[in-house]
Amino acid sequence: MSTLQVKCPTCKRPVLWSPEQEFKPFCSERCKLIDLGEWAMEEKVIPGEPLNLTEDEDTFFQ
Numbered sequence: 001m002s003t004l005q006v007k008c009p010t011c012k013r014p015v016l017w018s019p020e021q022e023f024k025p026f027c028s029e030r031c032k033l034i035d036l037g038e039w040a041m042e043e044k045v046i047p048g049e050p051l052n053l054t055e056d057e058d059t060f061f062q
């Protein structure tokens with residue numbers, strides 16, 4: 001009755017939202033790691049953190 005289902009953001013499979021589901025909203029640790037990996041890759045593209053990108057920007061604007 002209190003069973004809530006969500007969709008795994010990675011593979012879109014139904015996931016039971018329960019205390020036993022430690023990887024929620026993901027269906028598995030694998031899907032969680034895949035999603036985190038994609039986030040990490042996207043953050044690398046955002047300029048500011050890596051020194052190389054900042055230097056390239058300074059050169060570009062001069």
Ligand SMILES: [Zn+2]
Pocket residue numbers: 008009010011012013026027028031
């Ligand atoms: Zn999944």
